[in-house]
Amino acid sequence: MSSPTSAAPVGRPRSGARRLPSATAREEILDAAAELFASRGYAATSTRLIAERVGIRQASLYYHFDNKEQILAELLEATVRPSLTFADSLAGLAPAAALHTLIRYDVGVLLGAPWNIGILYALPETASEPFAQFRHEREALRAVYRSLTAAAGGSEITGELVFGLVESVIGMRRDLATLPPADTLQDAVASAALRLLG
Amino acid sequence: MSSPTSAAPVGRPRSGARRLPSATAREEILDAAAELFASRGYAATSTRLIAERVGIRQASLYYHFDNKEQILAELLEATVRPSLTFADSLAGLAPAAALHTLIRYDVGVLLGAPWNIGILYALPETASEPFAQFRHEREALRAVYRSLTAAAGGSEITGELVFGLVESVIGMRRDLATLPPADTLQDAVASAALRLLG
Numbered sequence: 001m002s003s004p005t006s007a008a009p010v011g012r013p014r015s016g017a018r019r020l021p022s023a024t025a026r027e028e029i030l031d032a033a034a035e036l037f038a039s040r041g042y043a044a045t046s047t048r049l050i051a052e053r054v055g056i057r058q059a060s061l062y063y064h065f066d067n068k069e070q071i072l073a074e075l076l077e078a079t080v081r082p083s084l085t086f087a088d089s090l091a092g093l094a095p096a097a098a099l100h101t102l103i104r105y106d107v108g109v110l111l112g113a114p115w116n117i118g119i120l121y122a123l124p125e126t127a128s129e130p131f132a133q134f135r136h137e138r139e140a141l142r143a144v145y146r147s148l149t150a151a152a153g154g155s156e157i158t159g160e161l162v163f164g165l166v167e168s169v170i171g172m173r174r175d176l177a178t179l180p181p182a183d184t185l186q187d188a189v190a191s192a193a194l195r196l197l198g
Numbered sequence: 199m200s201s202p203t204s205a206a207p208v209g210r211p212r213s214g215a216r217r218l219p220s221a222t223a224r225e226e227i228l229d230a231a232a233e234l235f236a237s238r239g240y241a242a243t244s245t246r247l248i249a250e251r252v253g254i255r256q257a258s259l260y261y262h263f264d265n266k267e268q269i270l271a272e273l274l275e276a277t278v279r280p281s282l283t284f285a286d287s288l289a290g291l292a293p294a295a296a297l298h299t300l301i302r303y304d305v306g307v308l309l310g311a312p313w314n315i316g317i318l319y320a321l322p323e324t325a326s327e328p329f330a331q332f333r334h335e336r337e338a339l340r341a342v343y344r345s346l347t348a349a350a351g352g353s354e355i356t357g358e359l360v361f362g363l364v365e366s367v368i369g370m371r372r373d374l375a376t377l378p379p380a381d382t383l384q385d386a387v388a389s390a391a392l393r394l395l396g
Contacts, residue, residue, distance in 0.1 A: 038322070039322060040322055041241065041321065041322040041323065042241075043239065043240075043241030043242065044241060044322075119320040120320070121320075121369075122317040122318070122319075122320050122369075122372065123239065124236070124237060124238060124239040124242075125239065142373075155386075157378060157382070157383065157386040158386075158390065160366075160370055160374070161363060161366060161386070161387065161390050163366075164362070164363060164366025164367075164369055164370065165359060165362060165363060165366065167366070167369065168358075168359060168361075168362025168363065168365070168366060169362075171319075171320075171362055171365065172358055172362065174320065175340075176358070180355060184355070185355065188353075188355040188356075188359070189359065192356065192359050192394050195393050195394055195396055196390050196393055196394065198393055
């Protein structure tokens, strides 16, 4: 697995970085697909190519997934669902503290995934039906940021900007040759969000 | 031309919104391509389809552009070049004032384009040679944000976060059913950036 703090250069996978010894076939398919989608693009990646990378037949891939959409949907959901679940555990905290804690966690999720799947949020395909669940979960996470920001005294636009600030680490991971250590970036984004609240 | 403050829903162009009476063939090609790239996706859009939308032959399109890459490159450059040029005019201002002024302008550029082309920054294709000039100009703009942030007392990471905050309006324009008026959003992002500086 690539280091969560590295920029994971697109199109230049590290040899041996992808295969986890304990990975199930399903996980291997998701991991190979994530690499190919992030480096070659979604449209340019076929299920045949994904199967080839894993070293299985295309028919075996279809045993685990109905189609390419389902693979992408699962990868996208994995970028938001953990943070959405984590948000439920913050009910006891004051809004600003909850926001800080959630942002640290969420930035950790976005930096920690082996491939920078968030860059695929902008694909026009994600507007279609197979991605309804992903869109629903991402909107739910956005709503958490909005409501915590409001509870901490921030405006509606500030809530959007906080959400944008968190997701900006996807762009940093894509664009920067080297990223600060994950811990540093998690703290920096969380503190920046609190400064945004004024 | 669609209103700069509307969310320009992907895949739902307003009838008659695209054609400008005074547009040159070149501008019509760029405009039709921007719509198709933003709504159907880049990979799914052929030069034949672009020519069809404009109502010209594919051969006529090739009189203006060598290939699809060149069209996308020009569209992408138009999202950063005006702000980069504008930044040159700010030399006399104090860093925080320059940053505020640049952000208002830059957010205006990103919101004002008829189609939300910034969503295409994440295409893997933009890493290739035809987009070298775009990448160079976007990095130059990022460097302006970094150096103004540093001059105003912000950290290196804060410079990145300011850049991310500005570009987050691309995501808002993509995701939100209605956006605040452009003026409101321009001020909100510029003030938020100054709060980030602490």
